[in-house]
Amino acid sequence: MHFLWLFYLPSLALESHAAGEGGLEFPTFDGKDRVQEINKKNYKQELRRHEMLCVLYHETLPQDKGLQKQFHMTEMVLELAAQVLEDRDIGFGLLDSRKNAKVAKKLGLEEEGSIYIFKDERVIEFDGELSADTLVEFLLDLLEDPVELISNSREQRAFEKMDEDIRLIGYFKGEESEHYKVFQEAAERFQPYIKFFATFDKAVAKHLTLKMNEIDFYEPFMEEPVTIPGKPNSEQEIVEFVSKHRRPTLRKLRSEDMFETWEDDMDGIHIVAFAEEEDPDGYEFLEILKEVARDNTNNPDLSIVWIDPDDFPLLTTYWEKTFKVDLFRPQIGVVNVTDADSVWMNIASDEALPSAEALEDWIEDVLSGKVNTEDDDDDVGYSDEDGEEEEDDDEDDVDDDDDDHYG
Numbered sequence: 001m002h003f004l005w006l007f008y009l010p011s012l013a014l015e016s017h018a019a020g021e022g023g024l025e026f027p028t029f030d031g032k033d034r035v036q037e038i039n040k041k042n043y044k045q046e047l048r049r050h051e052m053l054c055v056l057y058h059e060t061l062p063q064d065k066g067l068q069k070q071f072h073m074t075e076m077v078l079e080l081a082a083q084v085l086e087d088r089d090i091g092f093g094l095l096d097s098r099k100n101a102k103v104a105k106k107l108g109l110e111e112e113g114s115i116y117i118f119k120d121e122r123v124i125e126f127d128g129e130l131s132a133d134t135l136v137e138f139l140l141d142l143l144e145d146p147v148e149l150i151s152n153s154r155e156q157r158a159f160e161k162m163d164e165d166i167r168l169i170g171y172f173k174g175e176e177s178e179h180y181k182v183f184q185e186a187a188e189r190f191q192p193y194i195k196f197f198a199t200f201d202k203a204v205a206k207h208l209t210l211k212m213n214e215i216d217f218y219e220p221f222m223e224e225p226v227t228i229p230g231k232p233n234s235e236q237e238i239v240e241f242v243s244k245h246r247r248p249t250l251r252k253l254r255s256e257d258m259f260e261t262w263e264d265d266m267d268g269i270h271i272v273a274f275a276e277e278e279d280p281d282g283y284e285f286l287e288i289l290k291e292v293a294r295d296n297t298n299n300p301d302l303s304i305v306w307i308d309p310d311d312f313p314l315l316t317t318y319w320e321k322t323f324k325v326d327l328f329r330p331q332i333g334v335v336n337v338t339d340a341d342s343v344w345m346n347i348a349s350d351e352a353l354p355s356a357e358a359l360e361d362w363i364e365d366v367l368s369g370k371v372n373t374e375d376d377d378d379d380v381g382y383s384d385e386d387g388e389e390e391e392d393d394d395e396d397d398v399d400d401d402d403d404d405h406y407g
Contacts, residue, residue, distance in 0.1 A: 027084055034082035035075065038093035039100050043107070050091035052142060053118040054078065054126075054135075057109045060098045078115075080132040081139070090139060117142060122188065127260035134255045141192035141256075147184050150199040156207060159197060164252050167218045168242070169197040169225075171210035179213045179232040186238035193257055194242060217241065220248045221290045222297060250293035253307045261305060265337045269373065271304045271366060272342075273332040274325070278310060284353060285330035291356045292363065301367055304332075332359070334366050334373060341373035 038046060038055055046053055056078055061071060075094065082092040097104055097112050108123055109116055115126040115135070119142060128134045150156050150169065159169065168187075172180035180198060187196035199205055210216060213232035216225035228241045253261055262270070273289055276282035289304060296302050309316045309327045316327055323342050325331045330353060333344035345362050347354060354362070365371045 027080065029076060029080050030083060032083070033079070034086065035078045035092040035094060038095040038103065040103050043095075043103050046091050046093060047118055051089040051119070052139065053091040053093065054081070054139060055093045055095050055107075055109075055116050055118070057095050057097060057104060057112060057114055057116060059112050060096055074130060077130055077132050077135060081135045084132070084136050085139060088139075088143065090143075120188075124191075127257050127263075129255040129258055131255070138192060138256055144192075146187035146191045147180075147196045147198050150197050150204055151201055153204070153207070156199075156204045162195070163221055165195050165218075166220060166242075166246060166248060167195040167197060168215055168228075168238075169199065169208065169210070169218070170215040171199055171205040171208075171212055173212065174200050177213075182233070182235045183215065183238065186235045186242070189239055190242060190246075193260070194246065217245060219245065219297065220252065221250050221293055223294065247303050248293075249297045249299070249302055250289055250304045250306060253305055253311070255311065262337065264303075266301065266303050268337055269366075270335050270337060271302075271332070271363065272335050273304055273306045273330070274309055274319075274327050275306065275330045276310050276328075277308050281353065282308075282330055288353065288356050288359060289332075292359050295356070295360070296363075302363065304363075332362075334371060336373040343371055343373055 035056075036042075036046075056074065058071065058074075061068060078092050078094075082090075095104060095107075095109065097109075107116075107118075111125070115130075117124045117126060117139065124142065126135065126138055128138055150159055159167070170180070170183050172183065174180070183196065183198060190196070199208075199210070205211075208216065211231070215228045215231065215233060215238065217228060218225045226245070228238065230237060233241075247264060251261065273285070275285045275289070277286055286306065289306060293302075293304065307319075309319075312319075319325075320327050322340050323331075323333065323335070323344065325333070325344050330347065331344055332347075333342050335342040345354065345359075362371065
């Protein structure tokens with residue numbers, strides 16, 4: 001699956017919480033098996049029986065006891081999710097890659113260890129943190145309509161505050177509009193990873209400066225949207241535009257799509273920024289990152305992954321040991337996705353955060369190869385005080401892009 005060096009996560013979300021008072025008791029596994037084996041005899045029936053079918057595609061159970069324990073913990077993620085969602089029309093299953101290879105081939109499954117969701121004629125790969133709460137939230141999002149309607153000023157204000165997400169909004173005549181139906185079909189291709197909104201309200205559209213049948217694309221942390229050209233747009237035009245622009249200049253690592261984000265590297269590396277949004281220094285550093293991203297939004301070679309350590313408390317100590325940085329302070333560095341080698345900008349103190357100009361100079365040196373992860377082997381640092389790197393080295397590996405939808 002996605003057991004990358006960066007994100008090896010046990011299913012700690014399944015640990016029992018202390019029993020709370022009425023209304024605050026967290027669910028624990030009740031011992032009833034709800035996840036079944038999917039095989040050639042039942043897979044068609046299971047696909048027909050449920051609105052959605054969630055399947056773990058796995059290797060045959062190994063002999064190693066440690067790997068067996070890991071598999072059972074993964075299985076328990078599905079069991080708890082199935083228990084919590086018992087009143088929803090969602091089936092859960094396990095598919096053995098060796099015992100049921102023909103079934104896997106028919107279903108188009110390729111990556112062992114991955115969780116796949118079957119909905120209508122689509123297969124969606126779950127690319128999030130392997131925990132029951134994250135999986136449940138992902139599945140509930142998939143049950144929702146692919147397009148959310150904005151009908152009044154209150155909903156419009158809430159939409160405008162969603163600056164961490166890629167989102168699209170279109171203005172259409174009504175639910176029966178052929179152009180709105182095309183928009184819905186395009187939204188299904190990206191659900192639940194990218195959010196689609198629509199309005200039929202003239203006042204909302206006027207506030208958002210939308211014309212009839214026009215669609216705006218909002219990149220995270222950008223102040224102004226980009227209008228998809230050529231309205232009214234076909235489904236293919238919408239899909240192609242989103243696919244081309246879905247890697248933002250600055251994006252936040254989220255538990256629901258963390259592996260998809262990490263696999264979407266730039267030539268084998270990520271520029272990674274750690275900043276706690278609730279911390280004053282972290283907030284200030286994030287604002288500087290946003291300024292840099294806005295100034296460089298048209299640079300196709302720049303993509304910064306922002307990680308808020310508060311969102312991943314179980315990984316903070318691991319990241320600090322791996323990268324040898326203090327995550328209680330803002331940090332930015334370049335990370336090799338293959339071996340975790342990294343080089344971090346030398347930020348002297350919280351009182352001396354780099355300016356946007358100094359940060360842009362450092363990023364320019366990263367993109368040109370002057371600052372690279374090979375410097376880590378020689379303990380070479382980088383100072384932001386004069387904007388010059390201390391030693392040069394060669395370039396990084398190459399990786400490619402992603403596409404996780406079928407059908």
